[in-house]
Amino acid sequence: MPQLFHIKTFGCQMNKHDSDSISQILMNEGYQQSKSIDDADIVLVNTCAVRVKAEEKALSVLGRLAPLKQKKRNLIAGVIGCVAQEQGTDLLKRFPHLDLILGPRNIHHIDKFIAQIKKKRERISSLDLSGQITSFPKYNGYLKGRVTCFLKIMEGCDNFCSYCIVPFVRGRETSLSAQKLIDEANRLVRQGIKEITLIGQNVNSYNVRNGSVPTFPRLLKELDSISGLKRIRFTTSHPKDLSDELIGLFGELTTLCPHIHLPVQSGSDAILGFMNRGYTRDTYLSLIERLRKVRPDIAITTDLIVGFPGEREQDFQDSLRLIEDVKFDNIFSFKYSERSGTRAVHLPGKIGDTEKQRRLFLLQQRQKEITLGKNNSLEGTIQEVLVEGPGKRGNHQLSGRTAGNKVVNFFSPTDLRGELLRLNIIQGCQNSLLGEIVGAGDQKTS
Template sequence: MNEYDSDFLAQSLISSGFSPVDNSKYADIILINTCTVRAKPEQKAFSLLGRMSELKQENPGLIMGVVGCLAQQKGHELMKRFPQLDFVMGPRDLGRIKEVLRRIDTDGEKIVATDLEPGPPQPVTCQGYFGGRVTGYLSIMEGCNNFCSYCIVPYVRGREISRSPEEIMIEAKNLISEGIKEITLLGQNVNSYQWEGVEKWDFVSLLREITKLDGLLRLRFTTSHPKDLSEQLIQCFGDLDKLCPHIHLPFQAGSNPVLERMKRGYTREKYIELIEKLRTVRSDIGITSDVMVGFPGESEQDFDMTLNLIKRVQFDALFSFKYSDRKGTLAAEMGD
């Protein structure tokens, strides 16, 4: 999702007459796109901001901003801690980037734009931007309604808002016209995509429509939530030739008591059942996942159950993370 947001910002600026530079020393504007899902990327952002302060001293006219989830969560705190910043902007305000830069240039004001009300920004596709790339990202929705007990995403990305199928199809066609052959559909939980207009759309109907586009060779999507993985979506892996045989399906823990405290909405047994159904429909499907260790209250027995699930499923790749408290979440108040 952050790569998509960065592409959006870059194309927005290019369409306004700006050009990218290879060295930050020669930049007139620096945007730092951030993540706050875990503590480590947050710490990296703070470290980078500290180093970037020297550039501001050398070039007082440099405009520097922090965008993304860290900006949404700690906007005013960032402005106080790093006075060299000119603005911070949350994920749902990215469509205001031109307006914000204009206000800074005209009035010299410091701006905190962290409004969760605006919807996803309108797509911008600059001719030649992708420069020979064959893969591209396309956001179909923004936000999350799941409120897993450890997750900060609903608080910094807001509630779910789906983009219209018409808008998605236009952006997909634009990507294809720029030479993109493989598109990855993005969302915090793509399975819950829904749109009600003249016709009612869900994620399955969207997949089926996009795969009809001429010039598109491959289609992927991420991320999926196990509790929303329907039989119809699973069947798409058998029906749609352009849909790559791969799914990223985070399980997070292999212990039912831990899954319950995480508020994941499924059991260990249900997850294994979904994996079996996926492999029945498409025997060569690649399955990757996320797992978290050290969740509050996790026992040795809970941990062993997680290891057991990993051995049983035999994932093609696994992203493992150590639990870190996210202020404002239920898990942060649980204690160990």
């Protein structure tokens, strides 16, 4: 009987990608995925430390593994990712049932660690922040049936935004070799992948720290020429590193989807200064203007924090005004969450939770109206959609995304997964669109 593993993943696309890589490595060793924690011989919790709530959730799952381990003495229980890096070996003391603590830079050796635990029944922690990704797991069918995937192009961050724990738990910025990325993208396309999202904490500073070539725009050009690759996306970009060359590519590369996630975090210059973001409201607005000049239909999404220390009512109103001025397609908004070890912990002017909640509610309410208006405005337009798989409703419902990254649901009697189709948008809803097939898509991206 093959041994089973289960990974519970919290957090961002970097963590999801890490969990995918671990799954591939373990499957290469003969392990199989189990749907539930209860059936697994290896349980791994991939954690996020960006906000207190995400960390608490992960710790609570770790606590729930104790009775499982009592029932199954040979169970291997591990914690990986950002909380593992942040709390380190303290976790071994707090959770005596844990066997493995693995920081994000050490996941590529998971097979060796598991083998060591099995052989010697010793507890292992590996938290070296200088580790590099030098190869990708061998293909073993893990991505079968998928048409989109992430490809990590860099790890870590050098920006040290005053509220952010990422540089401490994912280490300093390091970029993967361009040739390896191009080879990997080619391999993914050969396995049926049609759309690749390049991911990293700050993709547009790819190769900048080590002064290497190609830079990010050049890498995009190289990937654009891969035969069979229909779409490229990337996330996340830092506004201070968004060059005119990169903006220009939205009007040039046929595979580059017209969508950018460009986190602004606040609409107030004073707060942006406290956050150490390295740009002003006006510089941000001028980037939006340039993006829309090159590609008028570009979809723009962002991240916003409310209740940052020192945020006065007028600063919050500046954020509200910003979403009004830009009319983002969507925003991901959060209450400021204090993270120990970051500079913002020492800033004066902490905001109470009730006030943070009020601000968040107002911001989200207004954005909901803007998003719905944007989705409504697509009614009657023809959008090119990459079909990703069955929709939530089943019964011949399929689901895909527009080039602007909006989910479209539609009905078809046949499975059209992986096809690029032209769809007439018949309804714009709050979180998705409803469409009907008009014909086959005929270009790389619309």
